[in-house]
Structures are given as C-alpha cells and as structure tokens.
Amino acid sequence: APMASRNIRLGVIAGDGIGPEVVAEGLKVLDVIAGQYDLTIEKTAYDLGAARWHRTGEVLPESVIEEIRGQEAILLGAIGDPTVPSGTLERGLLLRLRFELDHYVNLRPVKLLPGVKSPLADVTPEDIDMIVVREGTEGPYTGVGGVLRKGTPHEVATQESVNTAFGAERVIRYAFQIAATRPRRKLTLVHKDNVLTFAGDLWQRTLKKVAAEFPDVATDYVHVDAATMFFVNNPQRFDVVVTDNLFGDIITDIGAAIAGGIGLAASGNVNPDRSVPSMFEPVHGSAPDIAGQAKADPTATILSVAMLLDHLGLPEAARKIEKAVGEDLTERTGPRSTQQVGDDIAKRVAG
Amino acid sequence: APMASRNIRLGVIAGDGIGPEVVAEGLKVLDVIAGQYDLTIEKTAYDLGAARWHRTGEVLPESVIEEIRGQEAILLGAIGDPTVPSGTLERGLLLRLRFELDHYVNLRPVKLLPGVKSPLADVTPEDIDMIVVREGTEGPYTGVGGVLRKGTPHEVATQESVNTAFGAERVIRYAFQIAATRPRRKLTLVHKDNVLTFAGDLWQRTLKKVAAEFPDVATDYVHVDAATMFFVNNPQRFDVVVTDNLFGDIITDIGAAIAGGIGLAASGNVNPDRSVPSMFEPVHGSAPDIAGQAKADPTATILSVAMLLDHLGLPEAARKIEKAVGEDLTERTGPRSTQQVGDDIAKRVAG
Ligand SMILES: CC(C)[C@H](C(=O)O)[C@@H](O)C(=O)O
Ligand SMILES: CC(C)[C@H](C(=O)O)[C@@H](O)C(=O)O
Numbered sequence: 004a005p006m007a008s009r010n011i012r013l014g015v016i017a018g019d020g021i022g023p024e025v026v027a028e029g030l031k032v033l034d035v036i037a038g039q040y041d042l043t044i045e046k047t048a049y050d051l052g053a054a055r056w057h058r059t060g061e062v063l064p065e066s067v068i069e070e071i072r073g074q075e076a077i078l079l080g081a082i083g084d085p086t087v088p089s090g091t092l093e094r095g096l097l098l099r100l101r102f103e104l105d106h107y108v109n110l111r112p113v114k115l116l117p118g119v120k121s122p123l124a125d126v127t128p129e130d131i132d133m134i135v136v137r138e139g140t141e142g143p144y145t146g147v148g149g150v151l152r153k154g155t156p157h158e159v160a161t162q163e164s165v166n167t168a169f170g171a172e173r174v175i176r177y178a179f180q181i182a183a184t185r186p187r188r189k190l191t192l193v194h195k196d197n198v199l200t201f202a203g204d205l206w207q208r209t210l211k212k213v214a215a216e217f218p219d220v221a222t223d224y225v226h227v228d229a230a231t232m233f234f235v236n237n238p239q240r241f242d243v244v245v246t247d248n249l250f251g252d253i254i255t256d257i258g259a260a261i262a263g264g265i266g267l268a269a270s271g272n273v274n275p276d277r278s279v280p281s282m283f284e285p286v287h288g289s290a291p292d293i294a295g296q297a298k299a300d301p302t303a304t305i306l307s308v309a310m311l312l313d314h315l316g317l318p319e320a321a322r323k324i325e326k327a328v329g330e331d332l333t334e335r336t337g338p339r340s341t342q343q344v345g346d347d348i349a350k351r352v353a354g
Numbered sequence: 355a356p357m358a359s360r361n362i363r364l365g366v367i368a369g370d371g372i373g374p375e376v377v378a379e380g381l382k383v384l385d386v387i388a389g390q391y392d393l394t395i396e397k398t399a400y401d402l403g404a405a406r407w408h409r410t411g412e413v414l415p416e417s418v419i420e421e422i423r424g425q426e427a428i429l430l431g432a433i434g435d436p437t438v439p440s441g442t443l444e445r446g447l448l449l450r451l452r453f454e455l456d457h458y459v460n461l462r463p464v465k466l467l468p469g470v471k472s473p474l475a476d477v478t479p480e481d482i483d484m485i486v487v488r489e490g491t492e493g494p495y496t497g498v499g500g501v502l503r504k505g506t507p508h509e510v511a512t513q514e515s516v517n518t519a520f521g522a523e524r525v526i527r528y529a530f531q532i533a534a535t536r537p538r539r540k541l542t543l544v545h546k547d548n549v550l551t552f553a554g555d556l557w558q559r560t561l562k563k564v565a566a567e568f569p570d571v572a573t574d575y576v577h578v579d580a581a582t583m584f585f586v587n588n589p590q591r592f593d594v595v596v597t598d599n600l601f602g603d604i605i606t607d608i609g610a611a612i613a614g615g616i617g618l619a620a621s622g623n624v625n626p627d628r629s630v631p632s633m634f635e636p637v638h639g640s641a642p643d644i645a646g647q648a649k650a651d652p653t654a655t656i657l658s659v660a661m662l663l664d665h666l667g668l669p670e671a672a673r674k675i676e677k678a679v680g681e682d683l684t685e686r687t688g689p690r691s692t693q694q695v696g697d698d699i700a701k702r703v704a705g
Contacts, residue, residue, distance in 0.1 A: 089548045089554065093549060150552045150555070156520065160518075161514055163512055166512070198441065200440070227604055234608075
C-alpha cells in the first residue's frame with residue numbers, strides 16, 4: 004500500500020526588497036523535495052511588508068497573527084524598506100512575530116562551505132564551523148524604553164534590556180543540547196558581564212547551573228568585543244556559541260562575513276515545543292538597492308529551507324539540499340541570476 | 355635665551371596584568387621625547403587595580419579621583435583581573451574614571467600600518483584607514499539597571515541604555531570636526547535604529563541637525579550588524595565613524611583585528627574642553643594569561659602616548675613616535691620581548 008502523503012502547512016512571508024525573489028527559489032527547491040518525499044506543501048502566502056503598509060497602514064493585523072499560528076512552519080524572505088520609517092516593519096512585523104510566537108532560539112550556523120572563499124586569509128572549512136544560538140525574545144529587543152522631551156536639547160531616550168532567569172535558562176539549555184551532539188562538545192557564552200553586570204551575572208549563573216546537566220560539554224566565556232576579534236583571527240575557537248539577542252545579531256553578521264558572505268547565511272527562529280510555527284529566514288535583509296534585478300543570492304534562503312525541513316523532522320531531505328548547495332558552490336562558474344542559482348540547485352536536488 | 359621647559363603633570367595608572375609592562379615601555383619612549391622637546395614629565399603613579407583591591411578592598415577612593423583631576427593627562431595600562439569579581443574594577447575604576455572625568459569622546463583609530471599583516475586577504479594600508487569616535491559617557495554603560503528576585507527562577511535583570519540629546523550632540527559634533535579635516539570628509543553613523551528605535555531616532559535626528567554645520571562632510575548610516583560585516587569585507591567604506599558606547603566597544607575590537615591585532619590598537623578617552631585630564635590607553639585588556647612573561651606588545655601603548663602628545667598640543671612629537679613605530683613594524687624581524695620592542699622604538703625616536 005502506498006504511504007500516506009504528509010501534509011505540511013507552510014506560511015510564506017516573502018516581504019520586502021529581494022525577499023520575494025529569494026523566497027521563490029527556496030520554494031522551487033522545496034517543491035522538488037516535496038515530490039521526492041511525498042510531501043504536500045500547503046502554502047499560504049501572507050501579504051505583509053512595505054507594500055501593505057503603504058496601501059493600508061497595516062503592519063501585522065491580529066487576525067493574520069492568529070492565522071499564522073495555525074501554520075506548521077514559516078518561510079520568510081526579508082523585512083524592511085527605506086520608504087517606511089525605520090523600525091516600523093522590523094519591530095512591528097519581524098520582531099512581533101518572533102515575540103508572539105516565542106521564538107526563543109534563533110539558530111544561526113556559521114560554516115565555511117567548500118568552494119566558498121572567506122575574506123580571511125589562510126582559513127579552510129575546518130576552521131569555521133560553529134553554531135550561534137542567539138536568544139530571540141528578550142534583551143535589548145523588548146522595545147521597553149521611551150523618550151522624554153523629544154526634539155528639545157533636554158531629550159532623554161532610553162532602551163531597556165530585560166533579561167529573565169526563565170529566558171536565559173531555556174535558551175542556554177537548548178545550546179547545551181546542541182553542543183552535546185557535536186564532536187567538540189564546547190559551549191561558549193558571549194556577553195559583556197564586566198559592564199552589563201546585572202544581565203551578565205544572570206547569564207553566567209544560569210550557564211553554571213545548566214552545565215551541571217551536561218558534564219560532557221566544556222564551557223567557556225568570551226566578552227562580546229573580544230568575540231568579534233576572535234571571529235576574525237581565531238574562529239577555530241568556537242563550536243557552539245550562546246548569547247543574548249543583540250550580541251547575537253551582531254556576531255552572526257560577522258559570522259556571515261567570515262563564512263563567505265550574507266548571501267549564504269541561513270537562520271531559524273525556533274520555538275522548540277512545536278505548539279507554534281517556527282520561522283526560517285536568510286540572515287540578510289531586504290537589500291532594496293539590488294531588489295528586482297535578479298542579483299540576490301538565494302542560497303541563504305535555500306539553506307533556510309533545509310533548516311525548516313530539519314525542524315519538521317525530515318533530516319534526510321535537509322541533508323539532500325545541503326549536499327546540492329555544497330556541490331553548486333564548488334562547481335559554479337561565473338555570475339548567475341537569482342533564478343539560475345535556484346534552478347541549478349533544484350536540478351541537483353532532483354538528481 | 356633658552357626656551358622655558360614645559361612641565362606636564364602625567365597621572366600613570368599601570369593597572370593589572372600586562373598593564374605595568376606595556377606602560378613601562380610607553381614611558382620609556384615618552385622620556386626620549388621629553389629630552390628632545392624640552393618637556394619635564396612630572397609623573398604620579400597611582401596604585402589602582404586588583405592588587406590594591408585585594409589589599410584594601412578599595413577600587414577608586416574619592417581622594418584619588420580628586421588628585422587625578424589635577425593631572426594634565428593620564429596614561430593607563432589595563433584594568434581587570436580574574437581574581438576579582440567581573441565588573442568590579444572595570445565599572446569601579448576604568449568606567450568610573452571615564453564618567454567622572456566626562457570622557458565623552460573615545461577616540462579609536464583603525465589603521466592598517468605598513469609592514470603589518472591583516473588577517474583579511476587582499477587588503478592594503480589604503481583600504482583600512484578610519485577613526486572610530488565612540489561615545490564614552492552614556493548608552494548601556496551607565497550602570498542603570500538592577501536585579502529582582504536574584505537567584506530564583508523568577509529573576510529579572512535589567513540594563514538601561516540612557517541617551518541624551520546633550521550627549522549625542524557633543525560627540526557627533528566632535529566627529530564632524532574630525533571628518534572635516536580628513537581628505538574623504540565622510541562620517542558614518544553606526545547604530546541599530548530599526549530595533550533600538552528611541553535611541554536610534556535621537557542619534558539620527560542629532561546627526562541631521564549637526565550636519566547642517568558641516569555642509570562639506572558627507573554622512574551615511576549603517577546598522578551595527580552590517581557595520582561589523584563591512585569591517586571584514588569592505589573596510590574602505592569607512593572614514594570617520596561615530597557610534598554609541600557599546601557599539602563602539604564592539605566594532606573597535608573588530609577594527610583592531612582587521613588592522614593587525616589588538617597589540618597595535620591605541621585609544622584616547624578625551625574630554626575636549628581640557629578642564630580635566632584626558633586618558634590614553636591601549637584598546638587591549640590586562641591579558642592575565644601572558645602577564646609577567648614579557649610577551650605583551652607595547653606598541654599600542656606607545657601609539658597611545660603619541661595620541662596623548664597630540665592632545666597636549668605636541669603634534670610634531672606625536673608624528674615622530676608614529677614614524678618610529680611605522681619603521682619598527684616594517685623592519686622588525688623575529689619575535690621580541692616587550693622590553694625589546696620598547697627599546698627598539700625608543701632608539702628610533704632618539705634617532
Ligand atoms: C531586521 C532586524 C530587526 C533583524 C534583527 O536585528 O534581528 C536582522 O538584523 C536579523 O539579524 O535578523
Ligand atoms: C574593560 C572594558 C570595561 C572596556 C569597555 O568595555 O569599554 C574595554 O573593553 C574597552 O574597550 O576599553
């Protein structure tokens with residue numbers, strides 16, 4: 004008897020700038036996988052981003068959030084547009100989704116793939132192979148803060164980093180779980196505990212507490228400023244990194260840079276308990292300067308699709324995409340359009 | 355008639371770890387300069403740091419701050435020791451001095467000197483030549499924040515970034531003044547205004563306001579995460595950078611990395627109105643792992659002495675030190691002890 008086909012409800016938020024272009028290629032590859040693994044991908048496209056805001060003034064209506072909650076996973080392109088006041092879409096849409104869906108694990112592999120040139124001299128793929136586990140729901144990203152006497156010489160603007168034992172513990176435990184499955188079994192906390200003493204102390208104590216559950220994982224601490232330096236001159240130092248929301252934002256962009264560029268950096272906004280959809284997206288932004296020119300590299304989105312499949316319990320399919328991307332990177336020649344890269348990878352996946 | 359000798363009251367805080375070793379070499383070079391420019395350096399050494407804390411429990415007594423206020427400039431080595439709870443010396447001594455003496459300009463050149471190998475492939479000294487102007491007295495460094503229900507599963511720890519129009523405007527104006535003197539005349543604001551909307555908006559409005567006074571300086575804005583990436587794959591993009599206290603801390607460590615390492619990165623904590631002493635220090639920390647082994651590179655401290663001389667209105671002497679350092683870096687062969695590097699540079703300055 005034929006196996007029952009698996010149905011996957013996928014929310015698709017293509018978003019702004021190059022978002023739609025790269026998402027199209029991600030879906031192209033996902034469709035090939037669907038055929039091979041007998042998956043039915045039930046896609047719902049959400050019209051969110053700059054265009055909707057201009058048209059209706061809406062960023063993320065409650066009803067849409069409720070609908071999105073019913074999806075099994077989300078594929079997101081990019082959010083942000085220069086014609087919309089900075090922060091409106093980022094805070095109102097992207098961060099709102101991360102917070103509402105409690106995506107407390109922001110998973111960002113930093114891996115130099117074979118065939119990719121790092122801007123660092125003298126590094127090989129063995130030298131850059133880490134996973135950054137960025138906290139996704141607190142820290143300086145809460146939006147807590149305000150402004151007093153705006154526009155006067157006496158203006159005061161505050162931003163508050165809010166950190167909880169609950170929030171730190173769950174993401175640190177998740178990071179330990181990942182570290183325990185990797186050959187090096189090393190977890191590095193990145194923070195700034197010599198300056199941000201209240202938050203840093205909480206993270207340090209929580210690390211120590213959770214470490215007791217993972218006696219096989221070695222732990223380490225590096226200040227965020229030193230960490231950025233080590234990313235450049237000693238990336239070998241890192242295996243799994245756990246860090247706060249803002250520090251994670253910053254170090255994963257350097258991570259993308261040393262691993263060959265933002266065009267290759269994938270990520271997952273994960274809620275491990277699966278009661279709500281996790282959301283997968285390239286680390287890059289909407290890049291309005293190259294939007295509509297078929298110049299964007301869809302590889303980061305395609306690798307984000309692989310992370311999505313992993314999350315849905317389809318590791319074989321995920322590895323297949325990664326293998327195809329690896330071959331594509333090694334064998335590519337000359338510049339290609341966004342669509343060509345997608346076609347080439349899809350063809351390799353089709354085998 | 356012989357010119358009257360100029361007297362300079364210099365506070366010296368050698369501090370922890372490698373601090374005393376590198377400061378000794380900085381003073382060695384300064385003494386040579388003093389002989390050449392008829393300066394009398396009236397040094398007062400302050401016993402501050404881990405040793406004093408262990409001995410007396412004191413970090414920075416009021417009376418010492420008062421005495422330090424009477425100096426014309428301060429040379430600082432490094433602060434921080436693993437035997438002292440993290441933050442005690444950093445906040446209580448180093449940041450306390452920056453705040454008490456209102457060092458609102460933290461000046462950090464990022465320059466690839468000839469003869470120095472960058473970890474980046476394919477860059478030349480022309481590619482990396484910028485100055486980061488880091489705000490030094492507010493932002494997330496204020497220490498505002500606290501902890502609730504410490505040690506319980508319901509712990510909450512907060513850190514507040516406090517930003518004022520007064521604080522942003524003065525440092526932005528200083529950055530414009532520097533940019534106006536440089537050939538490229540370009541000032542880039544680095545912030546994260548799409549997430550830290552209250553503070554980011556204040557910095558953006560302030561930039562725009564002050565820009566009106568400097569019509570010849572081009573301005574630009576880059577998110578901090580993207581900035582770290584550009585430091586690695588497009589450092590040419592930057593001329594003068596102005597940024598907040600925490601972002602400045604982070605990006606200047608990447609800056610040090612791309613410019614050949616923390617052993618070469620100098621800085622000045624500057625209060626431009628000269629009513630209080632400014633403080634010059636290498637960007638590196640106390641490096642307790644190599645302390646006492648004569649392994650530390652004193653070059654960053656020696657370049658900080660050059661910045662100190664510039665600040666005191668002795669640019670010719672400053673250029674002389676920089677020239678000697680440049681020659682030393684180009685012509686050095688094989689590993690040298692801390693003292694040997696200091697001797698070699700001092701000899702070149704002596705000419
Ligand atoms: C667009 C922005 C809000 C976002 C962030 O800061 O998290 C982005 O930089 C990222 O890293 O996903
Ligand atoms: C030691 C520490 C408090 C300090 C800072 O964060 O400012 C250091 O990293 C620096 O950059 O001078």
